[in-house]
Amino acid sequence: MARVNSNYLKLVSRYLFSEVAKRTKEFVEKNPKAPVIKLGIGDTTQPLPPSIIKAFHEAVDEMAKKETYKGYGPEQGYDFLREAIAKNDFGSRGVQIDPNEIFISDGSKCDTGNILDIFGQNKIAINDPSYPVYVDTNVMIGNTGPAMKNGQYEGLVYLPCKPETDWAPSVPKEHVDLIYLVSPNNPTGTAIPQKLLEQWVKYARDNKAIIFFDAAYERYIREPDIPHSIYEIKGAKDVAIEFRSFSKTAGFTGVRCAFTVIPKDLKGYDEKGTAVALNDLWNRRHTTKFNGVSYPVQKAAAACYTPQGAKEIDGVIAYYLDNAKIIREGLKKAGFTCYGGVNSPYIWVKTPGKLTSWEFFDMMLGKLDIVGTPGSGFGPSGEGYFRFTAFNSLEKTKEAVDRIVKFNWKSI
């Protein structure tokens, strides 16, 4: 009798995005002429810029000729891409990362889930609110107990994030082994400043803990005191794995390319307490359970590091950040308390009065024809908050903000 992994049966369905879709659909069916604007979407909408398209085409053409055809590539990624990353994403900020410490993959969602494969039983700390995949992948691999009434799982250490710290998690008093840090964060749109990140690196060093640093939105950072890489913090190479992605930084959500950095000095411990190099373990996983990223996709990703490609990519990021600014400033003008949106395409908003996240959702949709995402869907600490995203067009974003500004908020 084939036994299933019963941990999967512990998973509580998260109705967040499907519930958003369902309520939106019902609304549109009842109000077919309503000019609905979606500011809930967490997906890029601007096309790939010319330099990236050109490199993509050229690589496809290489696959058409016997002389330049590429079969299996190195599972870890081609050197041309690993070297470009090491130089441009790290070297340029004074961080020395060897190309062998970089593993190219088809997505950070995959990597942040799969990374748990190389770890054993550990005490794991996760932000609340947070990107749901961190929690769910821990449930699936058996790192948690059953779900509790509030939707959280027994066995995980949740780090409640609060407005007082701009939604950055504080170092806990208790001991944990693995820590998820995200900067700039989704859903709150806020980033972890240098000083706090230094505290986290110190904590990890003191506790022989490892930080999973998800920097998928790194390219949106504008403020000078926000580290772009955790390796900008002294000592971090002994305690941190960094996840990066081309998805939100270069519009690759549908193209699929990301990478994970595992420094050679980073160690975990076996049952006897012997140090084991995590780069070796991940290399073993990556070569055994993965076969490399599509060659034309890697060529397209490498074009992001050419001077012209980088300039074009920066233009797209600036477009989204302009939208974010319009949302943030409009909401503030309308009297809302806002977070994020400066170093990130996400704006995190306190719901007015005593409205819950879902009540605010219904109100926004019903009265203003605007779709956003209820903060409570990202964890209990997100209750009473709401996420707007900057990925719609400039025109639609302006129109939505205009509706918000003109609305009589005293009427609710």
Place this chain on the structure above:
Amino acid sequence: MARVNSNYLKLVSRYLFSEVAKRTKEFVEKNPKAPVIKLGIGDTTQPLPPSIIKAFHEAVDEMAKKETYKGYGPEQGYDFLREAIAKNDFGSRGVQIDPNEIFISDGSKCDTGNILDIFGQNKIAINDPSYPVYVDTNVMIGNTGPAMKNGQYEGLVYLPCKPETDWAPSVPKEHVDLIYLVSPNNPTGTAIPQKLLEQWVKYARDNKAIIFFDAAYERYIREPDIPHSIYEIKGAKDVAIEFRSFSKTAGFTGVRCAFTVIPKDLKGYDEKGTAVALNDLWNRRHTTKFNGVSYPVQKAAAACYTPQGAKEIDGVIAYYLDNAKIIREGLKKAGFTCYGGVNSPYIWVKTPGKLTSWEFFDMMLGKLDIVGTPGSGFGPSGEGYFRFTAFNSLEKTKEAVDRIVKFNWKSI
């Protein structure tokens, strides 16, 4: 203290391909003018045909325009591809597979490894010799004990394959829960005939077991009594997961696209013995730990199902199979006992006299400047055998076979 997954430390390094590379390199350094021909490579070498290239380019162009740009796609794959697969790979052979039973992925290597995530503790049967990834992924996830002296692992049920059954595994007397079947097989190049596959399906039904059917080389099948899909066997939809890939069938080893079929009727069992739909569990894994295959890659894959694309792909397969025929017939002419090479790009050869696999490797390289792969590297039952592949060019293949035929084999 962050604990690692100690199962990784059980892994015995397989020196097979690195040892082949090392010995070849040493030989070439000593004999720089030797006209070495590699018949060991398991990777496609012919370029992508025009229809596939055209579709690939068109999809890249879609990503360049706002109106046609694609962000995140469905994690399970686009309907256009799932529907084309259901119709052409299954419907055309009288097998009814719903598009929702098909999950597009970036590789069968990934899928055959990751599929274990949704299973619990089971008794697992694996061919000997076999593709190393099946065993290694079971070690990594903790389904085995430590390695034994012969390189096999405690806790797995190995199914020794023998020349008497053309290297197809026989149904065991003992009970197992999960079974890896591969047809056509790598490294032996042989396929599982209809009648034997019927026995396996019956065994799985009787034992509530599940068959992992790896059909990565399906398109090479030429003989009429070889099923292309396990679902051609009545009752298989209740007991089998099928893995398919565009890698070897359409030259996508560097492009990355594959798919896995999990019928809606297929069930595993939880700790209480309650049936659980595996399609649901895999869907949960696929949507949580994967983000879909690159859109242009899916469009390129879909072009394989157009009449012109299919014709072009068949031309490439025919090219490789012609090479296989040349190798097989040449070896037979030279007095070798051969298997495979009819429904597969692999030819599996008995080493002459009492030569071990590695002794034959050294002899072939030293005397004939030909590189192949020692059978013992795929498991103990492969000792005394050798694998040739049909992926080199027609010219090189002919030249290599010519050398083999002309060699005085009585001299060794």
